[in-house]
Amino acid sequence: MLALTDEQAAAIRAHGEADYPYECCGLLLGVFEDDGRKTTREVFPISNAREESAKRNRFLITPSELMRGERYARSKGLDVIGFYHSHPDHPAVPSSYDLEHALPVYSYIIVSVIQGRAGELLAWEMEADRSRFNPELLVKGEENACR
Ligand SMILES: [Zn+2]
Numbered sequence: 317m318l319a320l321t322d323e324q325a326a327a328i329r330a331h332g333e334a335d336y337p338y339e340c341c342g343l344l345l346g347v348f349e350d351d352g353r354k355t356t357r358e359v360f361p362i363s364n365a366r367e368e369s370a371k372r373n374r375f376l377i378t379p380s381e382l383m384r385g386e387r388y389a390r391s392k393g394l395d396v397i398g399f400y401h402s403h404p405d406h407p408a409v410p411s412s413y414d415l416e417h418a419l420p421v422y423s424y425i426i427v428s429v430i431q432g433r434a435g436e437l438l439a440w441e442m443e444a445d446r447s448r449f450n451p452e453l454l455v456k457g458e459e460n461a462c463r
């Protein structure tokens with residue numbers, strides 16, 4: 317279960333629209349709760365490091381960008397709890413490429429951006445044996461949770 321505020325969802329949608337027709341990507345920073353729920357505290361946009369020709373259907377987060385995000389998260393007492401990216405003109409469903417490059421534990425948000433407008437936003441969680449993605453329940457986070 318992943319908690320996301322309306323504000324955070326809007327930020328992900330806006331990033332997807334801004335980077336259209338390319339894929340956008342970023343980190344979800346927050347807290348792994350004791351009951352297994354993840355609570356998003358901040359959305360951390362990252363620029364897609366893929367070369368021009370592949371950006372439409374691939375995203376890449378370089379290790380240095382990931383480290384920058386992790387350092388920032390730690391400075392705020394947060395963890396990287398997941399990743400988000402957009403699917404320009406495709407449904408918000410993980411691709412086989414996404415499966416190959418994902419890790420269990422994290423949440424994966426995908427937002428579908430059709431002709432420049434963000435649509436469906438879904439969360440996915442990888443099966444522990446890495447065989448497939450399962451839909452993850454998205455719940456509304458608290459807008460004024462303490463940071
Ligand atoms: Zn994807």
